[in-house]
Amino acid sequence: MVDYSKWKDIEISDDEDDTHPNIDTPSLFRWRHQARVERMAEKEQEVSKLKKEKEEYEAQIKKLKEKMKTSEESTDMTTLKAALNELEKKGENIIKKQKDFEKKEKLEPWNVDTISSDGFSKTIINQPVSRKEDDMSEEEKEKRMKEFVGKHESSIKKYGMFRNFDDSRRFLMVSSRD
Incomplete structure (x- = not known):
């Protein structure tokens, strides 16, 4: 038996959309496209926000570990360890956010803009052959x-x-x- 389940998550079926005669179909498609583009822009912002959070977290961890290496065994060390534990909890939270985002991205249906990408970035046209x-x-x-x-x-x-x-x-x- 053929499994057609991979096709259920595609958001492209323009030909199946029966719109009401009073609705301007090109405008409807244009609005849907604009909504898709806005959703993709929001997703990009979310990705950049997650990357920024992760970079800040890694920089803070690195800075704190360097402080721990340079400082002596004293009361300062206990506060540094407490701060490190707090940062590790923050790191776990960031990892959880990333996993949630990846799950959400997998469940998101494909659309015209995301279903494929360019295979070639340029076209080469053959030179005219010499006289036959x-x-x-x-x-x-x-x-x-x-x-x-x-x-x-x-x-x-x-x-x-x-x-x-x-x-x-x-x-x-x-x-x-x-």
């Missing part, structure tokens, strides 16, 4: 053939002397590498 033999006049073909024979005369004579197929094949394999 069909387009050449008889004189051009003859000139091209004479140039080729003049350039490869020794190889052509050597190839013409072979009687065995294997020898011919071996010669072509070796000469094609040169």
Whole structure:
């Protein structure tokens, strides 16, 4: 049996939407798109906020651990340990927020903007090929053939002397590498 459950979380089905005749369909799609874009912007802000919190937390932990290394065993150390424990609780809270955000992101339905991404960032167009033999006049073909024979005369004579197929094949394999 085919599992179609992966398709239920896609928010794209424009063709299935039957709108009321009095509602302007392009406007409705435009409003939905704008709402999607706003939700994505809010999500980006939330991601940046979480990253900032995590960076601040890591900087505070690092600073506190350096203080603990430099300070001596005294009453100052107990306050530093208490502050470290408090920061670790804050870190657990940040990790919990990240996991909740990841769960929320997984449950979020796909839409037109998130379902795919560009595979290539540029397009390369082939250069025009040189003139084909069909387009050449008889004189051009003859000139091209004479140039080729003049350039490869020794190889052509050597190839013409072979009687065995294997020898011919071996010669072509070796000469094609040169």
